[in-house]
Structures are given as C-alpha cells and as structure tokens.
Amino acid sequence: MSTLVVGDGRVVPAPAARPAAHVIRDDEEAIAVARDVAARIADGAVERDRQDLFPATELDLYSDSGLWGITVPRAYGGADVSYGTVGHVIRLISAADSSIGQLTQNHLATVAVIRSTGTEAQKADLFAEILAGKRFGNAFSETGTRTVRDLKTRFVRDGRDVVVNGVKHYASGALAADLVQIVALDDEGRSWLAIADRAAPGLTVINDWAAFGQRGTGSGKVLVENVRVPERRVVAAWKAYLPETPTADSAISQFIQSAIDAGLAEAAIAETEHFVRTRARAWVDSAAERAGDDPYTIHALGELHVRLSAAKALLDVAGRAIDVAVEAPSPDSVAAAQIAVAESKILTTEIAIESTNRLFELAGTASTDRALGLDRFWRNARVHTLHDPVRWKYAIVGDYYLNGRRPPLHPWS
Template sequence: MTAHVIADDAEALAVAAGLAEAFRTEAPLRDAERRLPYAELEQLSASGLLGVTVPADHGGADVRQETLAEVFRLLASADASLAQIPQNHFVYVNVLRRQGTTEQRKSFFGEVLEGRRFGNAQSEAGTRHVQDIRTRLLPLPDGSHELTGVKHYSTGALFADWIPVLARAEDDNLYVAYVPRDADGLTVVDDWDGMGQRTTASGTVRLDAVTVPADRVVPHHLTFQGPQLHGAVAQLLHAAIDAGIAGGALAEAAEFVRTKSRPWFESGVDTAAEDPLLIQRFGELDLQVRASEALLGVAARAVDAARDELTDASAAEASLAVAAAKAHTTATAVLVADALFEVAGTRAALDSLNLHRYWRDARTHTLHDPARWKIQHLGRHVLNGTRPPRHGLL
C-alpha cells in the first residue's frame, strides 16, 4: 500500500474535511444496509490521516491533539461508525510512542506511514469489570510468547492489518501484543449486532495459542507507573466522536426544517424556519453543541500542554479537562440526536429516511464508559484537590 504523507496540521484538517464530505453521501445507506466500509477505509489509509501522529523524527507530521480531535469531530459529523474505527488505531500508535523500543517504533511507525491500520482486541465479556483482563501472554522456550483468550467489542479488528491485543503475563502485568491480522490461531468474527455504530464491525476476536515474537510485545503496565496521557488521549477522541454526532444531527435537523417541514398552523408564518418557537429551540441546541465543541478544544489544548511538559500536575489537568469534555459531549450527542425529531416533526420518523441513525449512534457510542464517573473525579478534585487515578479510561 502506498499512502500520502501529510505534512502538517493544516493539511490534516483539510484532508479530514474533504473525506468527511465524501463519506457523508453514502452514510445513511451504509448504516441502513450494514455495508461495511472497506472502500472508505482504503481511502482513509491512502489519504495519510492514519499517520499524522507519527513523530517527526520518524517522518510523520506529529500533529497536535487539538488537530486530531478536530479530525475525528469532522469525520464523525459525517459517519460516526467510520470515525470510530480508527480511534483505537491512534491509541495504539500512542502506546508505541510511549513504551515501544527504538526498533519497534521504527518498524511500526513505518507501517503506519504506509497506511497500515491497527485494530484492537482489548475488552472482554463476562469478567468482573472492564479491567479484569483474562487473556494470557505466556513465555515460550525460544523467547517468543503464546497468546490465548477471547475479546469482544473489537472495533476495527475486521479491517486491520495489525491487531494490538491487551493481555496479562504470568506476573499479571499488562502487555500489548501486536499481532498480524492473518496470524495462525487468530480469528475475527463479524458478530457485532449493536443498534447503533452498525458498521464498526465491533465483533469478537479469538486467540488460540497464537505465537507472538518478543519484538512485538510492549510493556503497557509501565505506562501507568508515572504521569501519563494514555487515557486522556483515548477519551479525547471518544469525546470528539460524540461532538461530531451532535453537530451532524443539528445540521441535518436544520436542513430538514428548512427544506421539508411545514410551519405549525398557529405560528402565523409561511415557513417552518420562521417559526419563533423552532428558532428558539435551534438556538438552545446550538448553544449545547457550541459548549461541547469549546470544552473539546479546551481539553485538547490541555493534553497538548501536558505532552509538552509532562508532570503529575499537567497530566491530572489534562485528564480532568478531557473528563469534562467527555461528560458534556455525551449528554449533548444524545440530547441533539433526540431533539432532531422534536424540531423536524412526524415525517422525520420515517424509517426510510434513517435519521434515527444519529440517535442510535449517540446512544450506543456514549455507553463506552459512564460519564457519571467523569463527574465524580471532577467533584473530588474541585472539593478536595484529589487528582484523578491513572488508568486508560480517564
């Protein structure tokens, strides 16, 4: 595969805006018919966007997190499923940046710049909680490892060239094993049947004694032994997806009211767009979207500041800023996607229009992790000065 290499932040934003417009046209049909976006992901790879966080000394643009968040917001405003697929890609590029050896970074960053995609095999079902990881990475006599387990919600794995697998070693520490999609013993099952995010293919990955060379294993547990931004970066992108869903739903609602809705007979106006009550409601919704986008920008800049000078204090501020953005975008995405029907009226509920995809996507994606715990950490900090814990969901 030959991929374009994006030069800087401005080019990354321009490329993302162009792809969003291209992806928007067929988004309703892809969702309605569950057309998996193989062709669109090839476009994404060829565009060079997947390589924009590769460090400059490895040939990448190393864009700011503020830019990356805006890239995801733009893509999600067009197609939330398509935007979610590369979220884990960037998370696991970041893992290599933090804990990869010199040779691992050189090898994998080269793959990323060529357009190769990382999926994920992280979450498990039926365990005590989300961090109860039971997939095992066991040593073999020749220095390699054997990987065994079952993963669920494996967004992007079906489309990936490499599947990063979160596993525990004999000492119970967490590692990430980077496994090629076609490895012996690895099976990706397309069994995702969520009501929303239908084309993410967030299905099952089965690992049956998969052999992993030592140079494809990264000590992920070390990430959390000092100040870190792993969780903040991952959550920032989730917040950007939610902000994108909200913005996309608001734009769709406005277009529908302008072109398809009738005014209520008591309003005394000629078009629905002139109805003062609708104008008021759109203003309220726009205020919510603007607030979410503003908090997203604040959070992204906090992450960038912490990356420039990483300390316990800067990492904590980044995590809290992202927590605030994530809590707000969660509420806004669901609110605006629901209000679309309120302002657009009865016709908007026609299944053939598939406007409900915004609500289904918002309601599904915002279940990733509970916003109530974001608010808990904000409250603990503002009241008692308690810094947030170090983990991958904050």
C-alpha cells in the first residue's frame, strides 16, 4: 500500500497485520513522541503530494508510536491526556503533513464516542484494540441528500448481528483502517456506529478521492452491502447529542479539525520565512538589500504571527473547556466547550487560508515553481477548511452571547 496512488479508482484490500503499538503513558511523552514522528514524516511530504501517494509507511509509523491511543481513559490502560496536549500533537503532525494529521481526526472522534456512549463491555473491548494499535477509518458522509446530516444508510438486527447497507463518500482513513465505523440509522432514525472489520464481507473501499488538496487522506468511497457487524460492536452514538445529557463529542470533533488548520498555518509561515531569507529579492522600490529587511514584508509576517498566536491561544482555551466538559458534562459545560472550539475554529481557518495565500505574495514568483511543492499548503488549507463553514461558526458564537442560545448538538458544532 505504500505505493498506492490516490484516486486511481481501485478497490483497496485491508492492510496487513502490524505489531502491537507502543503505549504512551502521559502528556509529556505524547508531545515528545509527536515531535519525533513529525520530524520523520515531514521527509517526503512534497514527493508524496506530487505523485499522489498514500502515506502508508508514515501512517504505520504514526499509529505504531502510540499517539492514536492517547485519549483512552486511564481506567482502561490509556494516558487520557488533556485536550490541550491532543491539540499540540495534532498541530505538530499536521505541520509535517496535514493529510496524515487529518487521518487521526475520525479515529480520535470515535474514541470519544465510545467513551461517552459505549457500554462497559464495548469500552473494554474497543479500548484494548485501540491501545494495541488498531486504527479506525471513517464511513460517515453521503452525497445526494439535502444536508450532511441526512443519511440513507440503515441497519437491521438479525440475531446477534446487525446487517448494514449504504454508500459512503469522503471516507477519510478507510483505505488503511483496521476497523471502519459505519454511521447508520436504526428504524427510529437514530444514528449508531456499526464498527466493522475492514475485511468484512460486503465492505468495499474504493480509492477514488480526486480533490486537489489533502490528497494523502485517500478519502474515497465505501460500499456497504449486507455487511454483518456483531451487535456488541454497535455503539449508540445518538446518545451523545441528547439536549438533556449532552457530551463533549461535538466539540472534540471540531477541535481536532481546528488543530489541523493551526498546524497547516504554522508550516506555511515557516516556509514563507525560509524562502524570504534564502531566495526572495527585495522589491525594486525598496532601499533594503535583502527581502528580509523590507519593512512591508516584516510587517506582513508580524501580522501573520500575531494571528497565529491568537489562534493557538484559543485552541488551548478550547482544549481546557473540553477537559471540563469531559470531566463534568452538562448542557452548560458542553455549550461552553462548543463555543470555545467555534472561536478557535474561526481563527485557525482564517489564518490557514491567509498564511498559505500570502506565502506566494511574500516569497514572489519563484515560489510558484512546481518542483518546490509550496502550492500544497494552499490546496490543503482550502480543501480541509471546507469541512464546515466559518460563517456558521460566527453565527452560533453571536447567538450564544447575545441571546443565550446554546449551539446545536451534532458533529459539526
């Protein structure tokens, strides 16, 4: 799979078995491991993007490191790190390769759902699998419906199994997953996670992701045709979004997206500075000898850093709010976490798009050479930030403060 070309339309087999993952013990170790992994996966990022290669080897390195298990509760053997640490880890990985950072998103969101709505037996079963290094891959979104929340995928119970049917798109991580969490509705219209083995009969992953950014996510199509899933692995995700007993799951899902964008922005700004220092020329009307001494360039980079610092600070604030909501979930604590994440998401989205765009303005025409691959930052930021519209983030923040209305409870809020 290391040479898989994303978007070639092939049916992709399940990944081979891997050795058990390392188990990370605390926040400090998680950040240290993330720094090491990020440094190693950054090599080859340009070439992978240029050739549309799926980062299978790098993904194995990432998940084998134990970073995919850091939110497993301590009672089940995990580190249960703070969400501030989660944000830091995702930023580091996404700065190295934002596609690889995104591959973690649905996995960690699923860990949160299991924690909040899974039975004790499901937690013991699935958390052990996660700590051993098993990866979740997403089978959630569909196309052709009125909104992203409208799903056609259904399941019916049959003995000790459920049987699931549907077609999924934008299935980030499913290509290289060990377990695929299929979002399906019961006969009452409630959403569940039917967690199928990647090699389950009837579950077909098609490599047809054709977007111009985030190519390495391989977010293709999943056909679900009479897939049988043991009922013990069907998790009541709908319980996470009950108004009277909400959980932090919606905030967690959006928080990880925000951290990916912050990492993208950090990387773009670093690349801009490197290019300005080493290759860019001062403008003809400037008295400066070096591009790095141009006052307008200095001002522009200062502005980008201020906005990035604000975005990272709000990401940390959001992480702390999530920790409170996980520890003591209530309508008020969950709403506070959602609002903190929305504020963070606004700034990380805007700085990701602005920094990746201004890279070329400040670096100049030479930076557009395709051999450099610098366009990947803008393409990745533009595609990834389409997960949910920032205009709606502004709306829920304003409505919360002005009218006291809590945000809606779903994975995009």
